[in-house]
Amino acid sequence: MIDLTLKRLLSCVGFLLLQILLLNNIKFLGFVTPYLYVYFILLLPSSVSKEMTLLWGFLLGLAMDIFCDTLGCNAFATTFVAFLKPYFQNLFGPKDDFDDMKPSIERFGFNMFIQYVAYLVLIHHLMFFLIEAFTLSAFWYALLKAICCSMFTLLLILCFEYFKTRRR
């Protein structure tokens, strides 16, 4: 149990460092930045309770905020995604229930997994950009930005999934 938590914490820090040190520096076309760190939340297995998912999301977002000087914005968006994640997992995940199901292309099937990831990532990004702009009048710009960044993030997530399946 402790071993598992430690492992999860390490991967959390790994995603965080990857995001902060590498991905945040990408400004494709001036504004397209992948926010891959949310992938960590999407990967949490179904054995993790909803409350724990929320806490993970909040802490991960808060850590991001502290590094990015956007105190609260990432935490808000990530907590929101962490709240939705179990429901989306039930919606798109395999119906034959396992005790400990890790979301992946293998488990979900390509179509379902893409939808699962795309929706949550889009919601996260949209949430983040709206909170950052802090006004609904910038909604269409935020939506455009969210869609572009989501596509980038999605691409990276698919790469990760590809390497994961290759390694097996």
Next chain:
Amino acid sequence: MRTLILFLLRFKTLFLFLGLELISFWLIVNNNQFQRNHFLSSSNVIVGSVYNLSDKVYKYFSLASVNASLAKENESLNTELVQLREQLAFYRQDVSYAGRRYHSVQNNYSFITAKVIHFSAVNQKNYFTINKGENDDVRVGMGVVNEKGVVGIVNSTSSHFASVIPIVNTSSNTSATIKGKTHLGQLIWKGKDFRYATLEEVPLYIPIASGDSVVTSGYSSTFPEGIMVGKVHSFTERNDNFYNITVDLAVDFGQLSYVDVIRFQYTDERVALEKRKGNGDD
């Protein structure tokens, strides 16, 4: 209590979610300058209107003290005005009658601000009462003005109050003159309308026009020279070579609230002198 706890446990995920989002929101608003400004400015409409309303109410309640301070300011400004006017008159005299000096005309008048606390406005013999008396150096015979012009003369005093005969009293008799002329007239009130008084004993050979200012003469110590009484409203020529001038009074006696009592520094001296010679002006 049990049901409450059960209820909380049942929705613990939701509450945790809401709690975390609230914390995030709090962090956003508290720590990010941009969002804070935006948040505050968007709620400004409400805050602003509330403050506006309370300000209106407060203003209403503070009217009394505002009035008092304005009256005080008026008092000092009036004092200054009269002093300057006298200085000006003094220097003019100096130019025209070199050698004939009246050294003591400067700083001879000062003002005591008082509030009208009672005004009987129904009778022919109107009086009003002010809240300053002998303790405040108000004496019988002193002139009373406000920012518009002449109001009346102090009739009797107690230690804290004074009774004033306004110029709208049938027994009031004040000397006044048309501005720019030197001929004295007697201002009386015939007991009809607070807005008008009558100026008599102005001889017919003086050219006057309606709209001319009627001011105090300065021949008595009651009022300094040149204080506004009113404007000539209309006039008729009488058979005995005098005008009958209706004066549109400057002071609105329907709305009398703060007045200034004029104190002349050397009243006693002047009165004593005039008595001794037996030819006082009044």
